[in-house]
Amino acid sequence: MALGQASNPTRSGSGQSSPVDSRSLWMDVFGGEVFTAFDNATVTLDKHTVKSLNGGAKSYRFPKTWKASAEYHTPGAELLGNDFQTGEISINVDDILVSHYGIADLDRILSHFDMRSIISKEMGGALAKVFDKNVFRQLVLAARDTGSAPFPGGESIVNALCKNSGVISGIAWLDAIRDANMRLFNKDVPEDMPRYLAVNAETFDAIKYAKDSNGQYLILNRDFQADNAGGIQKRSETITVDGVTIVKSRNIPSTNETTATTVYSKYRANYATTTGVMWCPQAVATVKLMDISMETERDVRRLEDFMVSKMFVGHGTMRPEMAIEFKTA
Numbered sequence: 001m002a003l004g005q006a007s008n009p010t011r012s013g014s015g016q017s018s019p020v021d022s023r024s025l026w027m028d029v030f031g032g033e034v035f036t037a038f039d040n041a042t043v044t045l046d047k048h049t050v051k052s053l054n055g056g057a058k059s060y061r062f063p064k065t066w067k068a069s070a071e072y073h074t075p076g077a078e079l080l081g082n083d084f085q086t087g088e089i090s091i092n093v094d095d096i097l098v099s100h101y102g103i104a105d106l107d108r109i110l111s112h113f114d115m116r117s118i119i120s121k122e123m124g125g126a127l128a129k130v131f132d133k134n135v136f137r138q139l140v141l142a143a144r145d146t147g148s149a150p151f152p153g154g155e156s157i158v159n160a161l162c163k164n165s166g167v168i169s170g171i172a173w174l175d176a177i178r179d180a181n182m183r184l185f186n187k188d189v190p191e192d193m194p195r196y197l198a199v200n201a202e203t204f205d206a207i208k209y210a211k212d213s214n215g216q217y218l219i220l221n222r223d224f225q226a227d228n229a230g231g232i233q234k235r236s237e238t239i240t241v242d243g244v245t246i247v248k249s250r251n252i253p254s255t256n257e258t259t260a261t262t263v264y265s266k267y268r269a270n271y272a273t274t275t276g277v278m279w280c281p282q283a284v285a286t287v288k289l290m291d292i293s294m295e296t297e298r299d300v301r302r303l304e305d306f307m308v309s310k311m312f313v314g315h316g317t318m319r320p321e322m323a324i325e326f327k328t329a
Contacts, residue, residue, distance in 0.1 A: 042128040043198065050286045053289045059093070089316065092314050097127060097310060102305065103119065123307070124309065127311055135315055136198060136249070137257075137315075141269060142279070143155060145320035145323075155325070156324070157324060157326050158327055163203075164203045170219075173206065180278050184321075189321065194245070195245065195279070197244050199247075200250065200276075204248035252274065254275070257270070257271060286313055286315050288313045289313070
């Protein structure tokens, strides 16, 4: 039986690959899932300084300047110009962070759900978790930085009442926030600069439901209004106290990681008594040599699709005076 003339269907997935691969564009779905999962999972990405590196560069150098001075002029004296102190900070990228999984044909064929999309979402979340953890570690390390003259260092507020487990005093945390704001003010940190405080969910809840001596809610009462942004009806992810945006996160370090081999070497420290960290966006910076990218490979020898998502970033201290650690001891 003779076959009819073959049609010429449009292969919309071919793209511009050479040689032509009819599926070359389908990777975009996977990529989008990873980007979305990362953006949704990270807390710190839009709350600190992030810079991108050009190819071939290993670090980003940030200029650092100190305050100008003023003086009274003596009649007849020549103005020669005051000394303006400057410095610089270099932040290097770490090693490449990867998340990788293989999906066997057998599981893909027999599965009644889309395993690929589930795994890709989890891969993005895994990268975001490590990213956030390292940013929080760097913020705490910035708060512990003593600085170098004339540039001031960070601060640590030691308060046994600022716990993050057991019976947590929201009032104690509100007092600590006032103390932190005063310390930033005394270091000439601009009052209009955004300020953030990261705590765990239990502490966030204690602050939100803090009561005064008469049993009146100090924060929650404002949320009963329906038009209040992030009100009680929305189970708000942030609350604002004295100009400080409070966020909750599971990724704040809270154990002794001095010898933890799973932690990148420059972030290892003892965080066993850390209960929260407050910062302004310039406290730390992230440099990116390679943003999130993804690859997939067909491994016919193993009858599986192998997926890798990766990013090449590093974190470092910029202005330690803008970071404050809260700790119990």
